Amino acid sequence: MPDMTSTKIPMDREGYRRELREHEEQLSQAASDPMRLKYHLQPPLGWLNDPNGLCQKDGVYHIYHQYVPFYPTLCSVLWGHVTTRDFIHYEVQEPAVYPDTDRDRNGAYSGSTFLKDGTMYVYYTGNVRHTDREYDYITGGREQNTILMTSEDGFHFSEKKLLMRNEDYPSDLSLHVRDPKVFCENGRYYMIQGARDLKARGSILLFESEDLLHWTYKLRFHTEKTFGYMWECPNYLKVDGQRFLIACPQEYRSKGETLVKDNWCGYFPLNYDFEGTAYELGKYHTLDRGFDFYAPQVFQDEAGRWILLGWMSTPDAEYDCEVTMKNGWVHAMTIPRELYVNGSGRLCQRPLKELEKMRKTVAAGHFQAGEGFREEVSSCFELKLFMEEPDQDFELYLRESVVLRYRDSVLRLDLTGCGAGRGVRGVSLEEVHDLWILSDTSSLEIFVNGGEEVFTARVHDSMEGLRAEFISEQSGGMELYELAV
Numbered sequence: 001m002p003d004m005t006s007t008k009i010p011m012d013r014e015g016y017r018r019e020l021r022e023h024e025e026q027l028s029q030a031a032s033d034p035m036r037l038k039y040h041l042q043p044p045l046g047w048l049n050d051p052n053g054l055c056q057k058d059g060v061y062h063i064y065h066q067y068v069p070f071y072p073t074l075c076s077v078l079w080g081h082v083t084t085r086d087f088i089h090y091e092v093q094e095p096a097v098y099p100d101t102d103r104d105r106n107g108a109y110s111g112s113t114f115l116k117d118g119t120m121y122v123y124y125t126g127n128v129r130h131t132d133r134e135y136d137y138i139t140g141g142r143e144q145n146t147i148l149m150t151s152e153d154g155f156h157f158s159e160k161k162l163l164m165r166n167e168d169y170p171s172d173l174s175l176h177v178r179d180p181k182v183f184c185e186n187g188r189y190y191m192i193q194g195a196r197d198l199k200a201r202g203s204i205l206l207f208e209s210e211d212l213l214h215w216t217y218k219l220r221f222h223t224e225k226t227f228g229y230m231w232e233c234p235n236y237l238k239v240d241g242q243r244f245l246i247a248c249p250q251e252y253r254s255k256g257e258t259l260v261k262d263n264w265c266g267y268f269p270l271n272y273d274f275e276g277t278a279y280e281l282g283k284y285h286t287l288d289r290g291f292d293f294y295a296p297q298v299f300q301d302e303a304g305r306w307i308l309l310g311w312m313s314t315p316d317a318e319y320d321c322e323v324t325m326k327n328g329w330v331h332a333m334t335i336p337r338e339l340y341v342n343g344s345g346r347l348c349q350r351p352l353k354e355l356e357k358m359r360k361t362v363a364a365g366h367f368q369a370g371e372g373f374r375e376e377v378s379s380c381f382e383l384k385l386f387m388e389e390p391d392q393d394f395e396l397y398l399r400e401s402v403v404l405r406y407r408d409s410v411l412r413l414d415l416t417g418c419g420a421g422r423g424v425r426g427v428s429l430e431e432v433h434d435l436w437i438l439s440d441t442s443s444l445e446i447f448v449n450g451g452e453e454v455f456t457a458r459v460h461d462s463m464e465g466l467r468a469e470f471i472s473e474q475s476g477g478m479e480l481y482e483l484a485v
C-alpha cells in the first residue's frame with residue numbers, strides 16, 4: 001500500500017498501468033460483491049471520495065473524483081475519471097490526474113473544471129506533507145498548492161502549472177486552503193477556496209482573475225460566530241436567480257433533532273453582487289440529514305440545469321465501512337440531482353430526469369385512510385408518495401428493516417437494523433407532503449417535501465424478503481417502480 005507520508009512520487013500514469021495488471025483478481029472479487037450498486041458510480045476497486053471537475057462537454061458528462069485505485073483506504077489520491085451521456089450508463093476511463101510532481105505528491109486533492117471556448121481549465125489542490133521533522137500539519141509541514149491543467153477533450157492534459165502557494169493566501173490563514181471552484185459572474189472570473197485560519201475558523205476565500213491564470217485575493221465569506229474550524233469543498237451557484245454558497249464546515253454541531261455528526265455540509269443564501277466587498281450570508285441549511293453525504297459538487301450542464309453529485313459517505317464516520325472493504329472497495333457517489341429553488345427560497349434537490357428511464361414495472365394507486373399498502377420489492381426500486389393529510393403520523397418500512405417514521409412532527413430514519421453502526425437521524429417538520437425514494441442494492445436516497453430535506457444513507461441488509469409497507473391513518477397516492485439498468 002502506498003505510504004501517505006512518503007516523499008517519493010506515489011503514483012504516475014505508468015505506475016498505475018503497471019499495478020492495474022497486478023490486480024485482476026481483486027477487481028473480479030470486488031465486482032462480485034452483492035453490495036455493488038446497480039446505478040450508482042462506484043470505484044471498480046479501491047477508494048472513492050469527492051466528485052471533482054464536473055462538467056459537460058460536447059454532450060459527454062465528465063465526472064472526475066478523488067480515487068485510490070487499488071486499496072480501500074485514503075492515501076495519496078489521484079483523480080479517477082468516468083464519463084456518461086445519460087447518467088445511467090457509465091464508462092470508467094483511465095485516471096486523469098496523478099500525484100506525480102513535488103507540488104502534489106501526497107494527493108491530487110479536490111478541484112473543479114471551468115469551460116471556456118471549448119477548453120477545460122482544471123483547477124485542483126496539490127497536497128504535500130513534509131516528514132523531515134514533527135509537524136502539526138496546520139501551521140507547519142503542509143503545502144496546499146493551487147494547480148491548473150488544461151484539456152481540450154477531458155482525457156489529455158497539459159503540463160501542470162502552479163498558480164498559488166500557501167504564501168499567496170492571506171497571512172492569517174493556516175496551511176489548510178483547498179478545493180478551488182472557478183466560475184464566471186458579470187463577465188469576470190472568480191475562484192473560491194475552502195480555508196481554516198490560524199484561530200481555527202472556517203471560511204471561503206474569494207479570488208478574482210482576468211485571464212484564469214493570475215488570481216488576486218478579494219475577500220472571504222464567513223459567519224460572524226465561528227462555524228466549524230475548516231470549510232471544505234466550497235461551491236457557488238446562481239439558480240433561479242438566487243445565489244448560494246455551499247460549504248462543508250468541519251466540526252459544526254447542530255443541536256436537537258437534526259442529530260448530525262461533526263462534519264456536515266450545507267448552503268447559505270448569498271446576497272452579494274460581486275461588486276465591492278459587502279455581502280450577506282443568509283441562514284445556513286443542511287443539505288442532507290445523513291448518514292452518508294459530503295463534499296458535493298455542483299455544475300451547470302449544456303441544457304443549463306444545475307446538477308449536484310455528492311460523495312455518498314462522510315469523513316471519519318463512527319460507523320462501519322468494512323462491509324465492502326473486505327472485498328477491496330469502498331464508497332460511492334450519490335445519484336445525480338437537479339437543484340431548484342422552491343417558493344420558500346430553499347435550495348431543493350430532486351433525482352435527475354434521466355433516471356426515469358430505469359423504471360420497469362409500476363404499481364400505482366390511491367390508498368384510503370387506515371389502509372396503507374404493502375408491496376414486495378427488489379432492492380432497486382423507486383417509490384413516490386403523496387400525502388393528503390400532511391400532518392398525519394406514518395410509518396414506512398423500506399427494504400427489510402429500515403423504517404422512516406413520522407411522529408410528533410419529527411421525521412426519523414431508523415437504520416438500527418441494518419446500518420452497520422448507523423442509528424437514527426431525524427428532522428423536525430410541521431408537515432410531510434411527499435416522499436420520493438430511490439433504493440439501490442446498498443443505498444437509500446429519500447427526498448422529502450420536494451427535496452427541501454434529503455436523507456442519504458448506505459444500508460447493508462440481507463436483501464431478502466424486501467418490502468415497502470406504509471402504515472398510517474392517512475390517505476394519499478403512491479407510485480412504485482422496479483428499477484433496472
Ligand code: FRU
Binds near residue numbers: 066109179233
Ligand atoms: C473532502 C476532502 C477535501 C480534499 C479531499 C482529499 O472530503 O478532505 O477537502 O480536497 O477530501 O481527498
